[in-house]
Amino acid sequence: MPYTNELKERFLRYVAISSESNAKNPVVPSSEGQRELAELLQTQLQALGLEAVELNEHAILTAKLPGNVEGAPSIGFVAHLDTVPVNLSAEVKPQVLHYTGGDVCLNPQKGIWLRLDEHPELAQYAGQDIVFTDGTSVLGADNKAAIANVMTMLSIMQRENRPHGDIYVAFVPDEEIGLCGAKLLDLEKFKVDFAYTIDCCALGEIVYETFNAASVSISIEGVTAHPMSAKGVLVNPLLVGMNLMSRFDALQTPEHTDGKDGYWWFTDCEANAATCQLGMNIRDFDRTRYEERKQFVLDTVAAVQADYPRAKLDVKIVDVYNNIADSIGQDRWPIDLLYQAADKLNITPNTIAMRGGTDGSALSVKGLLTPNYFTGAHNFHSNAEFLPLPSLHKSLEMTLTILDLATKR
Numbered sequence: 001m002p003y004t005n006e007l008k009e010r011f012l013r014y015v016a017i018s019s020e021s022n023a024k025n026p027v028v029p030s031s032e033g034q035r036e037l038a039e040l041l042q043t044q045l046q047a048l049g050l051e052a053v054e055l056n057e058h059a060i061l062t063a064k065l066p067g068n069v070e071g072a073p074s075i076g077f078v079a080h081l082d083t084v085p086v087n088l089s090a091e092v093k094p095q096v097l098h099y100t101g102g103d104v105c106l107n108p109q110k111g112i113w114l115r116l117d118e119h120p121e122l123a124q125y126a127g128q129d130i131v132f133t134d135g136t137s138v139l140g141a142d143n144k145a146a147i148a149n150v151m152t153m154l155s156i157m158q159r160e161n162r163p164h165g166d167i168y169v170a171f172v173p174d175e176e177i178g179l180c181g182a183k184l185l186d187l188e189k190f191k192v193d194f195a196y197t198i199d200c201c202a203l204g205e206i207v208y209e210t211f212n213a214a215s216v217s218i219s220i221e222g223v224t225a226h227p228m229s230a231k232g233v234l235v236n237p238l239l240v241g242m243n244l245m246s247r248f249d250a251l252q253t254p255e256h257t258d259g260k261d262g263y264w265w266f267t268d269c270e271a272n273a274a275t276c277q278l279g280m281n282i283r284d285f286d287r288t289r290y291e292e293r294k295q296f297v298l299d300t301v302a303a304v305q306a307d308y309p310r311a312k313l314d315v316k317i318v319d320v321y322n323n324i325a326d327s328i329g330q331d332r333w334p335i336d337l338l339y340q341a342a343d344k345l346n347i348t349p350n351t352i353a354m355r356g357g358t359d360g361s362a363l364s365v366k367g368l369l370t371p372n373y374f375t376g377a378h379n380f381h382s383n384a385e386f387l388p389l390p391s392l393h394k395s396l397e398m399t400l401t402i403l404d405l406a407t408k409r
């Protein structure tokens with residue numbers, strides 16, 4: 001396939017830069033590797049002749065390829081610079097193997113294998129060139145497969161002089177630790193009618209529904225007392241916290257829900273004799289149910305406060321991101337385009353309601369519709385992550401076909 005080599009070379013170049021984000025660092029970017037990758041991309045974008053190439057203090061890189069067709073829509077592509085911080089090496093040492101079937105030995109020294117019985121999805125790629133890890137890190141196809149895709153697309157548009165409207169790109173940091181870069185993206189530098197992310201998942205997957213997400217922090221101040229004079233005085237914040245948690249439906253939790261069901265998830269509990277801090281995530285696809293879940297938290301805290309008048313309860317709820325589908329206006333065309341492109345390429349679309357968020361969920365809050373399509377990789381966030389090169393090529397063909405169809409509308 002014509003662009004496979006370029007895609008592979010770019011991908012290997014980008015994953016060689018370690019760019020794991022760091023959830024403990026409150027600044028954006030949370031790690032210097034992300035800036036290093038952004039600087040490399042900045043140089044490459046300039047060499048490709050893009051306009052308005054701008055790298056800001058948050059390592060957000062934006063650029064524009066001006067259109068050569070009057071009236072064609074302005075389309076954006078967003079990809080993230082960071083790889084997920086997990087308990088693995090931050091150095092990525094990829095290997096390209098021609099997969100002939102069966103188990104794959106990722107690392108003979110350390111005896112790390114990719115076993116077919118644990119990863120049956122591998123079987124369908126027999127006969128293909130696949131990029132694997134060496135078993136000690138993630139691969140970083142999340143999201144450098146998308147960066148390779150977008151950079152190759154820009155190069156093709158230029159050298160093949162293809163017709164297109166304005167194309168904007170944004171490479172953003174710290175997606176994995178709270179969509180931080182996308183939240184800080186200045187839409188004045190990204191003047192698009194709609195945009196796409198190319199994040200996650202196997203050939204054919206399309207996502208335009210994500211959770212609505214809020215994070216909740218509840219603080220409970222008790223009353224401490226010496227046990228000899230505690231009767232009728234002491235208010236134990238741990239027991240108040242337990243009482244509060246017990247008022248939530250034990251079946252509406254991540255471990256008891258799937259599909260389009262939402263949940264409450266207590267994620268943190270830090271307590272001592274004086275105070276108790278609880279952390280919680282609220283997730284729901286449906287806007288009304290999501291708002292009801294938030295209200296239920298407020299009502300429950302009020303009810304517990306009424307039952308423990310001498311304790312002091314406080315609750316904060318912060319919206320983290322929105323369901324992408326909520327930003328679909330009158331015009332579903334940006335989503336329809338995905339299906340038209342897949343159809344043209346003989347790709348069977350697999351629509352997923354994602355039980356999570358993408359950079360598109362953060363952009364959706366700003367009113368910018370940003371659905372997502374596949375990179376072609378599997379097993380994100382683990383050392384079993386792998387990227388079949390023919391799937392990456394299909395992902396690039398999706399990008400090219402979307403632009404082609406959009407320009408011809």
Ligand SMILES: [Zn+2]
Pocket residue numbers: 080142143175199200
């Ligand atoms: Zn990602």
